[in-house]
Amino acid sequence: QSALTQPASVSGSPGQSITISCTGTSSDVGGYNYVSWYQQHPGKAPKLMIYEVSNRPSGVSNRFSGSKSGNTASLTISGLQAEDEADYYCSSYTSSSLFVFGTGTKVTVL
């Protein structure tokens, strides 16, 4: 039950687009469309940003989008804003009827 692999940090200037990758295996990310993404600001609870690979919950900005190719899922933030600076985690259902989060990515807005 190993954590999904994410880059430790990603940065970008305001207005730019950035992409965060989330790499798993065929037993989790690659095998199911149950990949979700969470944003977490310091000292706060996580917030759901994307569910089932590419769906945005009501109220989440359309600047956030998700996709998947093989065993790797991606979260893209377009038109980067200062408020997007936070930690981001992916997650996936696994073949063992379990659930796993990614290692987390710190997004810095330069």
Place this chain on the structure above:
Amino acid sequence: EVQLLESGGGLVQPGGSLRLSCAASGFTFSSYAMSWVRQAPGKGLEWVSAISGSGGSTYYADSVKGRFTISRDNSKNTLYLQMNSLRAEDTAVYYCAKAWIVGADLDAFDIWGQGTMVTVSS
């Protein structure tokens, strides 16, 4: 307003026990699976356990299987996590989280509580 409120955290010695509670409001509690997710200080998120809406199905991470027990009382709209044989590595903020859709036990979590801190130390 949909809300989750955890309680029961605190300081406990290694080998000790603690029971966490999560009071839910603003939605039909019995219809939704619930999970516990923890976060050690300065670390990432770790899924701990989940339970179906009826309570008939439970799921555990390998790291807590056999030591932790998840349960729910739908008449009280409350989720529980009984933690036994606690270890230093169980030290974390524990969040309860609601499944985003009915019938999806392990999909995505759309509502989270504010978390309760558990510290395991002598």
